[in-house]
Amino acid sequence: xxxxxxxxxxxxxxxxDFDLYHIFECGQCFRWDKQDDDSYIxxxxxxxxxxxxxxxCVTLYDTSLEDFENFWFGYFDLDRDYSxxxxxxxxxxxxxTAINSGQGIRLLKQDIWECVVSFIISASNNIPRIKKIIxxxxxxxxxxxxxxxxxxxxxxxxxxxxxxxxxxxxxxKAGFRDKYILDAARKFTSNEINNELLENSDxxxxxxxxxxxxxxxxxxxxxxxxxxxxxxxxFPVDVWIKRIMEYxxxxxxxxxxxxxxxxxxxxxVLCGFAQQYLFFYARENQxxxxxxx
DNA sequence: CACCAGGCAAGCC
DNA sequence: GGCTTGCATGGT
Numbered sequence: 059x060x061x062x063x064x065x066x067x068x069x070x071x072x073x074x075d076f077d078l079y080h081i082f083e084c085g086q087c088f089r090w091d092k093q094d095d096d097s098y099i100x101x102x103x104x105x106x107x108x109x110x111x112x113x114x115c116v117t118l119y120d121t122s123l124e125d126f127e128n129f130w131f132g133y134f135d136l137d138r139d140y141s142x143x144x145x146x147x148x149x150x151x152x153x154x155t156a157i158n159s160g161q162g163i164r165l166l167k168q169d170i171w172e173c174v175v176s177f178i179i180s181a182s183n184n185i186p187r188i189k190k191i192i193x194x195x196x197x198x199x200x201x202x203x204x205x206x207x208x209x210x211x212x213x214x215x216x217x218x219x220x221x222x223x224x225x226x227x228x229x230x231k232a233g234f235r236d237k238y239i240l241d242a243a244r245k246f247t248s249n250e251i252n253n254e255l256l257e258n259s260d261x262x263x264x265x266x267x268x269x270x271x272x273x274x275x276x277x278x279x280x281x282x283x284x285x286x287x288x289x290x291x292x293f294p295v296d297v298w299i300k301r302i303m304e305y306x307x308x309x310x311x312x313x314x315x316x317x318x319x320x321x322x323x324x325x326x327v328l329c330g331f332a333q334q335y336l337f338f339y340a341r342e343n344q345x346x347x348x349x350x351x
Numbered sequence: 352c353a354c355c356a357g358g359c360a361a362g363c364c
Numbered sequence: 365g366g367c368t369t370g371c372a373t374g375g376t
Contacts, residue, residue, distance in 0.1 A: 085361065181362040187370065188361075233368025238363085275363050296361040337361090 061126070068126045075140035077162020078111045081278045084163050084338040085298075086285050088176050089196075096176075098330040101196070102133060102168065104212050106205035106282065121139075135164045140233065143331050150324065153332055160338035166285070170253050170256050171246060172213045173286035174271070177278045178238045194230040195239075216246035238273025245271055261289055269302045290330035293321040299333060302340035 062069040078098050082090040090100035097110035106122050107130070108119040118130060131137070144161070147153040175195070199218050200211035219227075220243040227236040245251045251271070256264050261283060268279040280294035295303070295314045303317045304310065312320075325332040 178363095182360060182367080183362085183369090184360045184371090190370090231369060233370095234363095234366090235368080273363065278363060279359080294361085298361065318362080 063122075063123050066120045066122075068121050068123060068130075070116040070118075071114065071188065073114050073116050075144070075162060076111070076134075076164060077160075078109060080160045080162040080338060081134075081164050081166065082322060083341075084160060084334050085185075085341070086334065087166055087168065088180075088185070088192050091189075100265050101210050101212070102296060103129070104201075104203065105129060106203070106208075106210040108206060133167050135167055138164075140164060140331075143328055145327055145334070147325065153325075153335060155337035156332075156335040159342055160335050162329075163334050163338060165288075165290070165334060167288065169213070170282065170286040171216055173282045174242050174246070174268070174274070175213075175219075175239055177281040177285075178242060178271075178273045178283070179232055179235055181235065181273065181278060183235075191230050191232050195232075199231055200245075216243045219243035220247040235273060238271070241272040242274070256287060264289075271338055282334070284330045291322065291327050293318050293325070293329040293333050296337075298337055298340045302336050 059073045060071045061300045062071065075136070078096075080164075081093075082092070082098055084098070087100075089102070090098045092098055093108075097108055099106065101107075107121060107123065110117050110119075117318075118126060121130065140163075144157050148157055176188070176192055178189050183191075196213055198209040199214035199222070202209055202211055219239060221346060222240065222243075224240065225235055227239065230236070232239060249255075251267055256267060259267060264287065265276075265279045268274050268282055274282075275296055277296055282291045283289040283292045284294055295317050300312070300314065300317060304312050304322070307320070321329050321332065339350070
């Protein structure tokens, strides 16, 4: 990969294992929106970014080299060799197919708190509505800033959300999840839970801590570990993953804990990456209940 | 063809 | 089994 600065843009050439559609549509994030010209605009931390791609050339618009090196490089996980990961996983025939479908997936380095709230909202919900609720949360309670002539909003802090009540939060139409969001904010502001405590815990202890929050169970806590804490040995199982695993490996119904232990045995420290390739493959090919015998 | 009723969607309690 | 909300779906 080569990095150039041109006008106010950062241009990456000869980039591999990187595809905007694969990265943003594999279920890990909710604040990136595809534009009519196939570029994406998203908000991360206190940055907004427009990013486009043509083959092995990627452009980050109106961004300094400093911000790229200090922030976006890490966010897009550009220091990791995905070719090596894919070569290992491709030894499995199912993963080989899944990787051919979403070869450009990368695991984004996301914020723990944002993952906590986002995946609470994801429970029993669909992606367009998840995105709508999160967007409304930010617009109503985040801080406003400008980028390329448009207004964007940061993700509200635990302190900001903890200062709200259920009536305030009703405006985002999260439904029964609003009380869970408040509980999460209270536990993060009281430091009953915080990033440092989580990062100093092993997977089991971190999950246990997260699951003291109302609205966070096994699946949501696994998503927080994988997407917010880089715990790549976790394998979140939602209905899509359950279906594709049953369809490709078992040919019948399975219990979720059995699917998890099967995957952790099979993919080891790479099972978080495997999960993303499988999720994208399942969604792209609409592997649904009808596909299962 | 418009309209409505019932089902259901990245789970959790 | 219930939970909020919004929406695609099929029936009227």
